[in-house]
Amino acid sequence: AQTIHQWPVAEIKAVGSPLSLGCTIKGKSSPNLYWYWQATGGTLQQLFYSITVGQVESVVQLNLSASRPKDDQFILSTEKLLLSHSGFYLCAWSHWGASYEQYFGPGTRLTVL
């Protein structure tokens, strides 16, 4: 069975500080990977997707970056946090190819002060 983990569970960070959020998928090789974000009271929106190691595409410009250093790992980061980065970050995976169900991790709650 496949499992998806996200870390940390929650973060409180200062404006201007760096950030790194992680996601790991176990039990599935070569998945498609996704980052989604939800501002407080807002709608979930996709930020990045990756179909293979080392290849990441940005969907929304939010002064964030993402990387896929290993087949089962997806990292979201920034060197300087903004207040607007606060919210809930979700990682998801799907089978490679067209039109499959997406499976979500437990999420990371980020508060930027």
Next chain:
Amino acid sequence: GQQVQQSPTSLVLQEGENAELQCNFSTSLNSMQWFYQRPGGSLVSVFYNPSGTKQSGRLTSTTVIKERRSSLHISSSQITDSGTYLCAMELATGGNNKLTFGQGTVLSVIP
């Protein structure tokens, strides 16, 4: 405009009543999913439903792709059904199986 419209925005039911949640899409789509969002934010997949009708216990989802709509029916509602229900459409373009979410329906089931 919004690609995914959910209705109603909120719904209050007495325990035992049925609920019908709607999702309408303004563009073509490959499939769609229904989620329950926990108060902490995490998602619980309710249905992956590219087309037709699927049932799981008291929940039934019907998707008509050609008409760009989907519904989630909850029968004999229980207090534990309370929460936010999200629908999301999937459109696969250029390798990205992107989910576009609706704003959600907040369901409150009262005794």
